[in-house]
Amino acid sequence: MSCHAAQELDHHGAAATPVHRLDALAKLLATLLFVVTLVSFPKYAVAPLVPLAAFPVLLGVLGQVPARPLLRLLLTGLPFVLFAGAFNVVADAAPVRLTTDVSLRAGWFSFAAIVLKYLLAAGAVLVLVATTSFPRLLQALNRLRVPRPFTLLLQFLYRYLFVLVEETRAVGRAHALRDPHRRLPDLHTATILLGHLFLRTWERAERVYRGMCLRGYDGAVPVSRPGCLHGRDVLFMLAVAGGCLAARCLPLVGWLGALAVPGSGN
Amino acid sequence: MHMSDALLSPAVGGTLAATAGGVVAWSARRFQQDPAAGRRVPLAGVLGAFVFAGQMLNFTIPGTGSSGHIGGGVLLAVLLGPHAGFLTLAAILVIQCLFFMDGGLLALGANILNLGFWPCFLGLPLYRLLAGASPARARRALASVAAVTLSLELGALGVAVQTVLSGRTDLPLAAFAPLMLLIHLPIALAEGLVTAGVLEFVAHHRPEALAHAGPAHAAAGWWRPLRPVLVTLALAALTMATVLAWFASPHPDGLEWSVARVTGQEESPHEPGRLVAALQHVQERVALFPDYAPRSPPEVAAEAPGAVESDWPAVSGGGALAGLAGALLTGGVTVLTAALILLLRRRRPQRAVA
Numbered sequence: 001m002s003c004h005a006a007q008e009l010d011h012h013g014a015a016a017t018p019v020h021r022l023d024a025l026a027k028l029l030a031t032l033l034f035v036v037t038l039v040s041f042p043k044y045a046v047a048p049l050v051p052l053a054a055f056p057v058l059l060g061v062l063g064q065v066p067a068r069p070l071l072r073l074l075l076t077g078l079p080f081v082l083f084a085g086a087f088n089v090v091a092d093a094a095p096v097r098l099t100t101d102v103s104l105r106a107g108w109f110s111f112a113a114i115v116l117k118y119l120l121a122a123g124a125v126l127v128l129v130a131t132t133s134f135p136r137l138l139q140a141l142n143r144l145r146v147p148r149p150f151t152l153l154l155q156f157l158y159r160y161l162f163v164l165v166e167e168t169r170a171v172g173r174a175h176a177l178r179d180p181h182r183r184l185p186d187l188h189t190a191t192i193l194l195g196h197l198f199l200r201t202w203e204r205a206e207r208v209y210r211g212m213c214l215r216g217y218d219g220a221v222p223v224s225r226p227g228c229l230h231g232r233d234v235l236f237m238l239a240v241a242g243g244c245l246a247a248r249c250l251p252l253v254g255w256l257g258a259l260a261v262p263g264s265g266n
Numbered sequence: 267m268h269m270s271d272a273l274l275s276p277a278v279g280g281t282l283a284a285t286a287g288g289v290v291a292w293s294a295r296r297f298q299q300d301p302a303a304g305r306r307v308p309l310a311g312v313l314g315a316f317v318f319a320g321q322m323l324n325f326t327i328p329g330t331g332s333s334g335h336i337g338g339g340v341l342l343a344v345l346l347g348p349h350a351g352f353l354t355l356a357a358i359l360v361i362q363c364l365f366f367m368d369g370g371l372l373a374l375g376a377n378i379l380n381l382g383f384w385p386c387f388l389g390l391p392l393y394r395l396l397a398g399a400s401p402a403r404a405r406r407a408l409a410s411v412a413a414v415t416l417s418l419e420l421g422a423l424g425v426a427v428q429t430v431l432s433g434r435t436d437l438p439l440a441a442f443a444p445l446m447l448l449i450h451l452p453i454a455l456a457e458g459l460v461t462a463g464v465l466e467f468v469a470h471h472r473p474e475a476l477a478h479a480g481p482a483h484a485a486a487g488w489w490r491p492l493r494p495v496l497v498t499l500a501l502a503a504l505t506m507a508t509v510l511a512w513f514a515s516p517h518p519d520g521l522e523w524s525v526a527r528v529t530g531q532e533e534s535p536h537e538p539g540r541l542v543a544a545l546q547h548v549q550e551r552v553a554l555f556p557d558y559a560p561r562s563p564p565e566v567a568a569e570a571p572g573a574v575e576s577d578w579p580a581v582s583g584g585g586a587l588a589g590l591a592g593a594l595l596t597g598g599v600t601v602l603t604a605a606l607i608l609l610l611r612r613r614r615p616q617r618a619v620a
Contacts, residue, residue, distance in 0.1 A: 006365040006366055009365070010365065031371065032371065032372075035271055035370070035371045035372050036276055036280075036372060038271070039271055039272075039274060039275065039276050039279060039372055040275075040276045043433060043434055046593070047590060047592060047593035050593040050596045050597050050600075051596045051600075053596075053597065053600050054600045054603075057600050057601070057604050058600070058603060058604060058607070061604040061607045061608060062607060064611075073365075073366065073367050074367060076366065076367055076368075077270065077366075077367035077368065080268075080270065081270050081272055081273075084270070084272075084273055084429075084435055084437070085272070085435065087435060087436055087437050088435055088436045091436040091437075091438075092436050107436070110434070110435075110436070113272075113434075114272040114273070114434060114435065115272070117271060117272040118270050118271065118272040118370075121270075121271040121272065121370055121371065121372075122270075122271075122367045122370070124371075125363065125364060125367070125370075125371050126367065128364075129364050129365060137364075146290075147290065147291050147294030147295070147298075148294070148298075149294040149297045149298055149303070149353060150290055150294050150353050150356065150357065152307065153307070153310055153311065153314070153350075153353050153354055153357045154357045154360060154361070156307055156308070156310065156311030156314075157310075157311050157314040157315060157318070157354070157357045157358065157361060158361060159311065160308075160311040160312050160314070160315045161315045161318065161361075163312075163315070164312070164315040164316065164319065191463075195467045195471070198312070198316060198464075198467075199471060199472070201312050201315070201316075202308065202309060202312045202472075205308040205309075205311055205312045206308040206309075208308070209307055209308040209311075213304075252592070252596065253592030253593050253595075253596055254592055255592065256591070256592040256595045256596060257590070257591040257592030257593070257595070258592075260591040260592065260595055261591045
C-alpha cells in the first residue's frame with residue numbers, strides 16, 4: 001500500500017546522514033530550483049534531461065533513502081502521466097530520422113520527455129521528504145514567510161491523519177470481532193460507522209488540541225533547534241544552482257556524445 | 267484532477283503558484299482575524315484528514331474508462347468557512363504532493379486554485395444562497411450538488427486550459443475541455459450527495475458546528491465573498507497576459523489557422539473597404555505593440571503551420587545519434603557514481619540511525 005510506503009519515507013526523515021544534516025530550507029530551495037529547471041526544458045528535449053538525474057539519484061544514495069517505498073510511490077503517480085502523454089504519440093506523427101534507416105515519430109520524443117520529467121521531479125520531491133523530517137520542512141516554510149496559520153493547519157492535518165488511522169483500525173477491529181465472516185461492512189452499517197468514526201476522531205482531536213494549548217502551545221512548529229544556513233548549506237545550494245544552470249544552458253549531452261560518436265556533429 | 271509538473275510550463279506554473287500564494291496569504295490573514303479561529307483548528311485538522319482519505323478513494327465512472335475522486339472543497343467551506351476551508355484544502359494538497367506524488371511541486375499553485383479556490387469562494391456563496399439557514403434534506407442536497415458541480419466544472423476547465431497553455435502535450439483544447447467537463451459531472455453529483463449526507467449527519471449530531479460556521483457571513487449577503495474572487499481573477503489575468511505573452515507560440519492562433527486551412531492564406535483575402543482601410547491606417551500609426559511585439563526592426567515572419575518549431579533541437583541524422591550517446595554516457599556516469607557511493611558505504615561501519 002502506498003500508505004505504508006509514505007510512512008516509511010516519513011520515518012526515514014529522522015535518520016542521520018550528511019544529507020539529513022543539511023539545512024531544510026537549503027534543500028527545499030534546491031529542490032524547487034531543480035523542478036523549475038526541469039520544467040523549463042522545451043517539449044522535445046529528452047537527452048538534455050538525463051544529466052539532471054544526478055540530483056535526485058545522488059542525494060537519495062547519500063541520504064540512504066530506502067529504494068523500494070520510493071519506487072512504489074513513483075509508480076502510483078505514473079499511470080496518469082502515461083495517459084496524458086500517450087496522446088502525443090498518437091497526434092504528433094512528424095518523423096525524426098535517427099539514422100538512414102531508422103526514424104521515429106516526434107510524439108515519442110515529447111512522450112518520453114513528459115515521463116522523464118515526471119520521474120525526476122517526483123523523485124526529487126520524495127528524496128526531499130525522506131531526508132527532511134516534516135516539522136523541519138514546515139519550519140523551513142515559516143522561514144520562507146509562509147503564513148503561520150497555514151503551517152499550523154499543515155501540522156494538525158499531518159498529526160490527525162495518524163489519529164484517524166488509529167481510530168479507523170480500532171473501528172475495523174471492533175467490526176471484525178463482531179462479524180468475522182464479512183471483510184467489509186454493508187453500506188448501511190458502513191455509513192453509520194463512518195459517521196461515528198468522524199465524531200470520535202473529532203472529539204479526540206479536540207482533546208489533543210486542548211492538551212497542547214494547556215501546555216503552552218502557541219502555534220510555533222516544535223523542533224529541537226532552529227534551522228540556520230551554514231557554509232555547507234550555501235555550498236550545496238551553489239552547487240545545485242550551478243549544475244542546473246549548466247544542464248540547462250550548455251549542451252553537455254551533445255559534447256559527450258560527440259566524443260563518443262566521432263564525426264556526428266550537427 | 268491533480269496536475270503533474272510534467273504537464274506545465276514554467277510560465278503557467280509560476281504564475282499560478284504566485285497567485286495561489288497570494289490567496290493563501292490573504293486567507294491566512296482573514297483566518298487569524300476570525301475570533302473563532304482557535305476553536306476551528308481541531309475540526310479543520312480532522313475534516314482535512316477525512317477529505318484526504320476520501321480523495322484516495324477513486325471510483326470508476328461507468329462507460330468512460332476513467333475514474334474520479336471527490337474534491338471535498340465545498341464540505342470544508344461549509345463547515346469551516348471560506349478561509350479556513352481554503353487553507354485546509356491547500357494543506358491537503360501540499361501533503362498529497364510531498365508524500366503521495368499526487369500532483370507536482372510546481373503544479374501545487376495550479377492544483378490549489380483548481381481544487382480549492384472555486385469551492386471556497388464561489389461554491390460556498392452559491393450553497394448559502396440555495397440552502398438558506400436550516401434547510402430540509404432535499405434542499406440541502408440540491409444546494410450541495412449545485413455548489414459542487416459549479417466548483418468541479420470550473421476546476422476541470424482550469425486544468426484543461428492550463429495544460430493546453432503550457433504546450434507540453436498535444437491534447438487539443440476542443441477535445442480535452444469537453445471531456446474533462448463531462449467526466450466531472452457524475453463525480454460532482456456523487457460528491458454533492460456525499461457532502462449533503464455528511465452535513466445532515468453533522469447537523470443532527472453536532473448542530474453547533476454548523477451554527478458557528480457561517481451565520482455572521484451568511485447574514486452579510488452571499489455576494490460579499492465574490493469581491494476578493496473578482497480581484498484575484500483580475501490579478502491572475504493581468505499576470506498571465508504579461509508573462510504568458512512572452513511565451514506565446516509563434517504559430518497562428520486558432521482563427522488564423524482555420525482561415526489558412528480554408529483559404530490557403532494567413533489573413534482574409536478580401537480587399538478592405540475604404541472605411542476599414544482608413545481605420546487600419548489609424549491603427550497602424552497608433553498601435554504601440556503591432557502584432558503583440560514592441561515596435562522594432564522587422565523580425566522573421568511567423569512560420570507556416572506544420573513547420574518545425576524553433577525549440578526543436580537541431581535533429582538531423584548524426585545529431586540525434588550524438589544526443590542519444592551523450593545521454594547514455596551521462597546516465598551511466600550518474601549510476602556508476604551512485605554505485606561507488608554505495609560500495610564505499612558498505613566498507614565503512616554503519617552509522618546509527620537516530
